[in-house]
Amino acid sequence: MSGKQIKQAIEKVAAQVKEKILKGANPELTFPLRNLANVSYNPKTGYFELQDKFKSRTLTVNTVKTFAQTLKMMALAKELIEKNDIATKRDAYYQSKNWADARFDEQPESDAVMDDVEAFFGVNREQLGFIPDEKGGDVAGELIVIDRDNDTKKPLRIDCTKFGSGAYSVPSSVEHLGFQTKAQFILVIETAGMFQRLVKHNFWRKHNCILISMGGVPTRSCRRFIRRLADEKKIPVYAFTDCDPYGIANIYRTLKVGSGNAAHLNEYFCVPQVSFLGVTPQDIFDYKLPTHPLKKVDEERARDALKNDPFIQHHKRWQDAIKLLLDKGVRAEQQSLAAHGLNYVIDEYLPRKLANPKAFLP
């Protein structure tokens, strides 16, 4: 949708609400339900697709505050589009402080309303003028990113091999970027600590690859960056996370098929071609890794994934892997490989793993 179309859509909604009110009726807004119960996993497309469950917010005494906030958020989006301006999620939260009683008390409240508006119009929040204030992830290795200068609009070539012990930072919007690479694969890493180690030892040079650090659950722009890079350059993506229910069912799952919360956008913000290098539950035993006991929240997350996550439910191998963790009651971190020597991961683990990508978990 173009900015103009979105603007018209917002005006149409406001006009409908106004008409209902003047008729003495209770207006209502209908949003797609944004959670795992309303997504299905389509193995063909490779991401979570939104189903047709909706929640309807009728304007009553109990909903009057959220209703007012939703309309105010739409008004703000319209203003941003008209002025061709942007606001971060935090900016939007502070904007609401001018709304007197209808203001948001905490940012998560404003984020949720923003997600509702986004889903309502079925657009990316960047199209509404809202940009995330999180950073997208770090990149190092055999890659040249082609950006443009903000003032001159001239192309800028960013060589990701030239950051030394540092890294290139993925911007919040990545649609305009171009890529140039001859890398064999992309290694997506959960923790900054492991990323640092691999950068320090120029792991990417030896294996001709691109290293990307997610720093926890990957942001939308990070996912979009990896997706565009992998699609355009047709290179495989391998994920390297901690071996615990969070690393598997949240970080890896979100990277691969998207999230329930942003199901209306998963089509663009996921990396269906990624596969799971490790650390797998089997690795714990194969590599004799030191472990920690599963915490209660880990167990709950694991059971929840087995019961409710359409992606996990689709893959028997993942179910077995998670059940193995539950049976043994253990988890292991990426950095537990250091128990066999600081560079064991570089000299032994990764080379052995990379020798057989077919064995990676889906």
Place this chain on the structure above:
Amino acid sequence: MGTTKRGSAKGEKAEAKSERPSVPSQRLEANVVARGQVNERQKAVKAPRAKANPTSPKAPKPPPEEPLPVDALVKSELSQEIESVSRFGQKITAERGKVASREEVAGAPKKSAQELAQKQREISVAEFFAKNRHLLGFDSPAKSLLTAIKEAVDNSLDACEESGILPTLSVSIKETGDDRYRIMIEDNGPGIIKQQIPKIFGKLLYGSKFGSMRQGRGQQGIGISAAVMYGQITTGKPAAITSRASATENATYCELTLDTRTNKPEIHKERNNVEFRPGTGTRVEIEMAGLYKKGRHSIDAYLQQTAIANPHAEISYQAPREDDWLIWKRQSKVLPKEPIAIKPHPHGLELGLFLQMLRDTNHPTLSQFLLEDFSRVNDRIANEFVVASKLSLSANPQKIQLHQAEILYKSIQEVKVPPPPTNCLSPIGDDLLRRGLESGVEGAEFYTAITRPPAVYRGNPFQVEVGLAFGGKLPADEPCDLYRFANRVPLLYQQSACGITKSVITAGWKAYGLSQPRGALPVGPVVLVIHIASVWVPFTSESKEAIAHYPEILREIRLAVQDCGRLLGAHIRKLKRYSSENKKRSYIDKYIPHIGEAIREILGLGTPEKNKIIETLRDTLERGRREMLPASMRKAEEAEEKATELRIALEQSLEVIAAPPEPPSPPTPKVAEAVNAKPSKSEAAATSLAKKAAEALVLVPVESKAKPSPRRRV
């Protein structure tokens, strides 16, 4: 019966019948006293006495200061009265016995019985109490002051009720020096005839009604004369009594003390033409050492609670250093039903008392004794009583042997007997208790009271009443205030030892919307009043400050408290509902303008259109909200709104009157503000109107009444 001189053989013989099994008989008498109530205004003369030392082999001559024997008097006047013997008198005897035997054992220089006897003398009950005044409640200075007032007030109330007069009491305390006070208690009772005044106020143990099965204000037992004695001991000053027994006669004024050695009054001054209130009545003035304190055990608390439990009385009170009188107004012009004395129930007796009744009865046959001297016994039941003991119904009760009597007593306990009559009880009544609470505990927002049906413990009828005040100005984060009463008398001491407290704790208050720490009283803005009325209130000790833990009584109290708790719970839920409704109403006011504003921003509308949206939406939502309400709350809100509209109209018209050149116009915000800031007469009138309307429709919370209707702001 009669005064027993030490070891006087004559005296013993004369009383041979009643005193034969001497030791048990003494216990019985003590028992009777424990149950009895002292009333100084009765005619009966009770002679004090000390018992002979049973170990003393020979009888010494009575000492010369021996009071005149009153045997003859007692016998002729009081054949049906049970002799009163202070249990304290017996304690003296027992102690002496110990002293004597200890001397022998220790091998101290031996004295002959005659020598010992010379030192022995009778101790007047007054002298004993003068030295052991703590037994009568005169221990600490603060408690002494309270006890003196308590005795006087209870006497006044009793006297008024017995003569069918609605009590009007005034109590005043004046500070006359360091830790010295002059108390004054005046009533509109029947008054006291001149000859009786000295006996009532200057002689201990002057009264009657001991042992009657009748609900009454059981007090410390000795009464106002102990207060007179305490006053004279601590200040040396006589008590001053003014009384008029007949409206047509002059009032009598009399200053008197009590001779502790003889337990006889001494009159210091007497006048017959003094100024006094019109009509009959009595005024008692005593100066005494004491300490005036505020708080839970204070005189203020005692009088406040007395007012709650006696809504038919009017009590005025002037505290020390106060010029103003505090008045608890009469809440009812109906005197409490006069309690009826009942005969003992067969299951409500201890063995000892049963034996005593066997000895004392006037009936020649066991059959008559059982039928006439007990309640609820008929021929069939009497027959069942005697079957097991193999006694004949025609046997002379006075000749029944001890072991036979015991068997009879046991079999009586096993026969089923209907519960005792309960018409002997005179509860306050739920309506009056609530009104008493309303006047005694001001500023709460919710009052309720309930009276349980009468119940029975150990053959004694009793009845429990509970009143409860909640909310308003009462402190919200402290344990509830518990006011305990036995036969309308407040119990101020020993709260934690009392069965009432235990029952209240076990009631489970969380279900009724109050928080309750484990094993403690509930916390919340609550005053709880518990009254137990009974022909015999079982106290844990002779100080009569805490109720014993009889399961039947605990159960009744708990049930009564839970009845009240349910009403409270309903009220609290209603409050919560109401406050959530108020919140919703404020929601509508708060957020609707933003919806209008957002639509205006998106569509670029003008202000009139925006206001139209806001107003229409407000009406829609308000209507929807009301439809969800229960009918009563809806009506209440509508009434409230009407009252507010009325108020606005009044304000408007007043504005018009105040400023005639101005044309009548809808109230501007300025006008509304001014009126809000300065409540005008019209507002008060309208508010009271609104209140009335709201109250008529059972509207609960006070604060909501002042809320403006949402319509007003438009």
